[in-house]
Amino acid sequence: MGPCLWLLFFLTVKEVAAFVHSQQLCQVLQKDAYCSDLNLTSIPPQLPSGIHTLDLSRNFLQNLTEDVLFSYPTIQQLNLHSNRIQFIQPGFFQNMTHLQVLDLSKNLLHLNAALKSHVGPLATVWNLDLSGNGLYTDMSDYFLQDAPFLTNLSLNGNSITKLGKETFSGCLSLRNINLHNNVILEIEEGTFDSLKDLTELDLxxxxxxxxxxxxLFSLKLLxxxxxxxxxxxSIDSDKEFELLHLDLRENKIHYFPILPSCNKLIYLDLSRNQLRSVNSTGAAEELQYLRDKEELTHAPLRGSNYHQQLPNLFYLDLSYNHLKEVPPDFFRSMVCLETLxxxxNCLSTFIVDPESPLNAVKTLDLSFNSLQNLTFSGGTLQSLDTLYLQGNSLSNLDSGFFSGLPSITSLHLQLNELSVCGLQEDQxxxxxxxxxxxxLQYLYLSENNLLSLPAHAFQGSPLLILDLSLxxxxxxSxxxxSGLERSLTYLSLKGDQLEMHSMDLSLLRSLRVVDLSSNQLTSLSLSKNSGIEILNLQNNSLMFLEDHTLTALEGMLKTLYISFNPLSCCVNTRLIKWAQQASVDIPDITMVTCQYRNDNEENVEINLRNVKPEHCEILNSKVLVISIIAVLVLGLMVVLLVAIKLCHSRSHRFNHSYKA
Structure with missing residues (x-):
């Protein structure tokens, strides 16, 4: 065989070996090739022709050149996420006329951009991810210059400080731009004006x-x-804005934003700002001040916009601000508001009046304010389902306050000073x-300094969950x-310092979860079969659980918490059997201990699973001896009594015969 034939043979073998190797490394499913996490330093050269998807993510690729991918002109999705790409040959993608989705995220493309060479054209790409590449201002231009059909662009996690008019000039079809987590300080006027289809912008x-x-009239999400x-x-215009979703949370905004006069807003989040007022007048005043200082020479100025029209607003979040009041008429136009x-905040008063009834609101959260006066006028809040009032130290409400809410399902009244009326209480x-x-189905009354709970306190309210803890x-009483026998499924009496439980929980036939932890209970009594599935008795003073209680629980009980109780090893035979046979799940079993007396009359603590019959033999033998002694003493007493009676009888007969 001549040298040429040897060379041909060698190259053929090498190509076959490369083909086999790439086939072994990559997983090929129909027209999709998955080559991720294979420590590759180059693109496999012998993948099947005609593939549509090529996933090369999480490898060690550094340079992209035409020679290899020229063999795969049919690729539609190319994933190069998390490599070390720092150079892309100019025009690398121009022959990939079917490429639609290109993921170049988490590479070193700032090094490629420093060469000031254009990567495109990206003639058919509609989804491009350039996130996490260390790109600075203007660097993205080298990737976006010629992408006429690009609709989705991610530049998340780069180091861009400024957006200019030319940034997106090569991709005018953009609909979704993600610029999250950059260092943007300045947006040049008109940057987005040419993007007529832009609907989502994340800054x-x-x-x-x-x-x-x-x-941005066409924008729907900002x-x-x-x-x-x-x-x-926003600018003052009679033209309708398409904006639906505006997220302004976690900024330093002092006054309510000046929103488009004609708007379709359904979602507005202003939480975690520095709002002092829902009046937007202050915003205009600040702009006037800046304009007077010539700091905003081109800033448009609008007057007070106190009563902004928000007729479509569905969700409004003003939490974690410095609001001291929210006037009732602020809500006058919000006829569709469902979540408020x-x-x-710092509210001391909150009023809902008939002029602004908020009748579409389903969830109202007024928790952790300083409420002293809470007024819901009659006929308002007709749809209110969930009311959060915890953390207000409320002590005085009209006795029938909650009865005027015709749709209320859930009341969160924790951390207040409220007391509960009995059924026959004076109005x-x-x-x-x-x-x-x-x-009413869900009621939370923990940490209210409740001193008493009167009879029939919840009669006629079909509660599913009742929290009376702490x-x-x-x-x-x-x-x-009473009245919750068929509805109540969850009951918490945790941390109430209860010494005994006078209520028979087995009467609550629907009860499934009971928390009696952190009390001072010495016993728990259930009179008949219970439906309880989860029972927490941790941190009490229980020495034993009565057999009739365990019998009532058996069959339904699935989970029992019982650690940190002074359990006795020798009077809890059934409980120990549960623990050792795992017939009931005891999640805290490693901390559940009991005590027994050893030969030296010392108390010994042992885990419930390690208790053996011999640990109680000493006690049992003592009990047996005491029982025998007790029987003997009782027998002697009986004999003595009989003897005394007989002697008395004989004496009586003797005296009688003497007299005769």
């Missing part, structure tokens, strides 16, 4: 200080959260009625839960 987690001329914004103002969150009493609310010294 979150940047360093933008204000938006004073918002004019995320400006986690910036340093002090104000937001004003928690964690003028300083307590609230929680009975006869036919829609009310130390709570006295519970024997009939307190």
């Amino acid at each position: 979150s987690m940047n360093s933008i200080s204000c938006i004073n001329d918002f004019n 995320n400006l959260s986690k910036n340093s914004m002090t104000s937001f103002q 969150n004003i928690s964690n 003028t009493s300083n307590c609230v009625f929680l009975s006869s609310i036919p829609t 009310n130390p010294g709570l006295e519970i 024997e009939q307190a839960l």
Whole structure:
């Protein structure tokens, strides 16, 4: 065989070996090739022709040149995520006329951009991911110059500080731009004006200080959260904006933003700002001040926009601000509002009046304020389903306050100072009625300093969940839960310092979860079969659980928590059997111990699973001896009594015969 034939043979073998090797490394399914996480330093050269998807993510590719991918002109999706790509040959993608999705995220493309060479054209690409590449201002231009059909672009996690007019000039079909987590300080006027189809723009987690001329009429979603914004103002126009979703959370905004006059907003998040007022006048005043200082020479100025029209608003979040009041007429136009969150502010008063009834609101969160006066006028909040009032230290509400909410399902009243009325209580009493609310299912009354729970406190309210925990010294009437026999499934009396439980829980036939932990219970009594599935008795004073209680629980009980109780090893035979045979799940079993006395009359602590019969033999033998002694003593007493009676009888007969 001549040298040429040897060379031909060698090359053929090498190609076959490369083909076999690539086939072994990559997983090929029909027209998709998956070559991720294979430590590849180059693109496999012998993949099947005609593939549509090529996944090369999480490898060690550094350079992209035409020679290999020229063999795969049919690729539609190319994933190069998490490699070390720092050079892309100019025109690398021009022969890939079917390429639609290109993922170049988490590479070193800032090194390629430093060469100032254009990567395109990306003639058919509609989804491009350039996130996490260390790109600075203007560097993205080398990738976007010729991408006429690009609709989705991600530049997330780069180091861009400025957006200019030319940034997106080569991709005018953009609909979705993600610029999250950059360092954007400046957006040049007109940057987005040429993007007529733009509907979603994410500028979150940047360093933008204000938006004073918002004019993107076609935009539907705008995320400006986690910036340093002090104000937001749209231009004054009679033209309708398409904006539906505006996220301004975690900024430094002082006054309510000046929104488009004609808007379709359904979602507005202003949480975690520095709002002092829902009046937007302050925003205009600040703009005037800046304009007077010639800091905003081109800023459009609008007057007070106190009563902004938000007729389509569905969700409004004003939580974690500095609001001291929210006037009722602020909500006048919000006829569609379903979720309103004003928690964690400084409100002392909150009023809902007939002029602004908020009758579409289903969830109202007023928790963690300083409420002293809470007024819901009659005929308002007709759809209110969930009300959060925890953390307000409320002590005085009209006794029938909650009865006027015809759709209320869930009440969160934790961390207040409320007391509960009995069924026959006077309407003028300083307590609230929680009975006869036919829609109420979830009630949370923990940490209310409740001292007593009267009989029939919840009669006529079909509660599923009742939390009465962390009310130390709570006295519970024997009939307190009367009326909940068929509805209540969850009951928490945790941390109430209960010494005994006078209520028979087995009467609550639907009860499935009971938390009696962190009390001072010495016993638990159930009179008949119970439906309880999860029972928490941790941190009490239980020495034993009675057999009739365990019998009532057996069959339904699935999970039992019982650690941190002074259990006795020798009177809890059935409980020990449960633990050792795992017939009931005891998640805290490693911490469940009991005590027995050893030969030296010392108390020994042992895990419940390690108890053996011999640990109680000493006690049992003592019991047997004591029992025998008791029987003997009793027998001797009986004999002695009989003897005395006989002697007395004989004496009586003798005296009688003598007299005769």
